[in-house]
């Protein structure tokens with residue numbers, strides 16, 4: 132475990148604490164170690180720190196007052212939604228407070244006529260689609276953590292989901308945001324079409340809590356597609372499966388989702404859920420096509436032809452919701468399933484151009500053999516977002532270091548093919564080193580300048596997401612120890 | 625036609641920064657009448673042109689900012705592809721950089737996305753003369769703040785755009801335009817019903833007529849046309865709307881875009897309703913204040929496009945604290961305010 136910052140006896144004047152108590156509701160300030168303990172980490176528990184206190188405001192006015200107060204006393208503030216982030220973004224600051232937005236969880240308005248929803252930041256992602264369902268609408272970005280994660284956290288991380296290939300990421304579905312800057316001043320950016328004099332909305336989405344604290348989000352709602360068909364295609368080699376994905380994309384077809392699982396992931400999933408894949412499957416591609424019935428028939432026939440043409444030896448098709456869920460089950464439980472194969476695994480998150488899938492997967496396989504460390508691949512193939520899972524045993528001395536080395540090599544591979552070090556999990560504290568590999572000192576300095584424009588004293592989530600130019604060692608990844616993941620009951624990715 | 629001018633351009637910007645002398649960034653010059661009139665020595669980008677990287681199977685293209693949209697179209701169409709988003713071309717010399725800086729999206733906006741949605745990465749020269757790269761050429765990328773999208777619609781006030789990486793798509797097999805005479809409220813109801821159910825790529829309402837564009841697979845478009853009935857419209861009408869070249873736009877006065885909730889009622893003023901309701905074009909002699917108030921009444925905002933009084937500028941200033949924030953963002957990228965000074969707001 133990595134203690135992120137040493138806890139020092141920080142003494143803030145009692146006036147600060149008195150004011151803070153006055154701003155917050157009676158049950159809205161946690162300071163006892165036992166109360167604060169659950170906030171010590173987010174979904175990446177190897178990094179931990181204990182905050183001075185946790186503030187739980189109920190209203191946006193309270194959020195503004197807490198920020199203004201902290202700004203006056205120079206106290207760092209880490210915003211927090213549900214704490215499901217996977218890069219340590221919500222890791223507390225040992226000399227600061229955690230500002231939880233979880234209690235601002237009202238759906239302010241659903242406007243079915245204009246197909247928008249206005250939400251407080253603590254609204255859970257799934258709750259939006261549930262509230263919109265009676266109108267035949269849904270909120271498209273669907274991270275696998277959607278029953279727990281919040282809209283505020285989604286905005287901060289630019290969260291994606293299985294269906295973002297067709298429907299876009301958070302950034303494509305948010306129209307306006309109200310946020311406080313560190314000084315407690317409220318701003319509103321975007322509008323009914325998402326436009327504004329400068330696209331600050333683009334900056335804010337994915338800013339990992341560094342630029343402002345989001346207190347209201349207006350999102351676009353999408354009409355439910357009239358029909359959906361899922362296909363599961365089995366291949367005798369990973370190369371063929373990857374090539375079939377590139378072919379589908381290369382034909383200009385945009386499925387709602389296009390996922391890939393390799394042999395190791397398949398055998399793990401098969402053992403875990405007890406549903407067999409076609410015998411001899413070395414890889415499986417899952418494709419989901421949605422839209423109007425007529426287009427679907429054309430697309431399904433086309434995708435089928437491409438999959439068969441690239442060596443698929445068995446294709447299952449599911450149309451009813453029940454059948455589709457069954458086809459997806461193995462994919463959705465692949466992470467916990469892989470978690471049972473080894474004492475520990477390390478989850479990478481990088482993106483590559485989709486035309487490079489075959490080469491990159493082959494190179495990952497080679498490096499895995501070279502290191503003698505098994506790697507399972509289950510990922511968003513359609514948008515090139517890789518999640519290689521490196522299996523290992525942390526109890527073996529030196530093993531974690533070798534895993535980190537392999538992980539760093541994989542991320543460098545992503546960069547070498549023109550990709551990126553993070554597709555959806557964010558930088559947080561975990562990938563600060565990777566940022567140095569991806570950006571020049573001048574580019575990092577620009578990020579710092581933008582940070583200063585919003586937060587001149589660097590009080591919001593300081594030290595995260597953008598490394599100081601001084602700190603450039605090697606890229607990192609996501610660590611999972613003892614097969615124990617936080618939120619292990621949730622579907623993964 | 626293909627030339628990398630990065631070093632020269634960066635040196636000019638660096639010198640302008642040192643001397644604190646403003647520069648007017650000029651692409652094809654076809655969008656010069658949009659926004660406020662900038663100060664400064666012209667910095668021509670037209671010679672910085674050509675496709676840097678194009679991988680048809682990846683549906684992504686990286687192109688230099690001085691490349692004309694016309695030339696880009698030609699390169700893409702050889703592969704049966706086109707830029708995913710609907711970008712206005714005011715003439716054959718309109719450049720990619722100018723299009724990104726102005727940030728306009730054509731009638732395809734509700735169906736194929738906004739211009740910023742198609743921008744995956746940019747390389748820019750900052751106001752200090754540094755060459756910086758943001759974003760990339762992949763669809764999912766959360767490393768670093770999204771400075772690429774920030775460039776879209778900033779009118780060149782945050783950086784000289786050098787290269788842009790854009791999403792591209794397959795050209796539709798067939799495109800058809802059909803028209804219906806009906807009230808706006810009927811039209812709006814239909815558009816809602818059709819979204820996601822028909823291969824729509826554009827819909828506008830003008831003088832009691834709803835025009836829709838259907839594009840995609842030939843079989844699907846044919847079936848949709850049969851299903852919907854209506855009258856056949858001129859296929860070029862959507863291109864003319866995209867390029868603000870319809871007769872409507874030639875009326876005397878200022879051209880405004882009112883961005884409003886799409887279900888807002890039709891206004892008796894002579895307007896053209898685009899984006900399935902979300903964008904209302906007004907050509908009017910009414911004072912700016914009146915138009916901006918009107919948009920506010922609907923819960924939206926008004927953007928000035930062109931007209932006799934250029935001092936107005938596209939956007940009203942936001943509340944003071946937010947204006948101060950915008951100004952600090954501007955200064956983070958262009959500390960001496962040398963890039964297109966005055967184009968968006970006076971003095972910056």
Ligand SMILES: Cc1cc2nc3c(=O)[nH]c(=O)nc-3n(C[C@H](O)[C@H](O)[C@H](O)COP(=O)(O)OP(=O)(O)OC[C@H]3O[C@@H](n4cnc5c(N)ncnc54)[C@H](O)[C@@H]3O)c2cc1C
Pocket residue numbers: 173174209210211212213214215216217219220221232252273274275276279280281282283284285286287288289290291292293339340341343344345346555556592617618621622623624
């Ligand atoms: C099982 C599991 C599956 C997952 N699957 C996916 C997936 O499919 N796709 C994906 O993209 N991610 C996935 N994630 C990662 C995570 O769920 C997302 O990043 C999510 O958006 C985080 O939301 P949260 O509310 O938990 O935010 P937190 O973890 O609490 O915070 C994340 C970051 O946002 C900031 N923040 C939170 N709220 C605000 C606010 N109101 N204003 C400003 N900043 C704020 C925090 O400071 C922090 O930096 C998964 C995580 C788990 C545990």
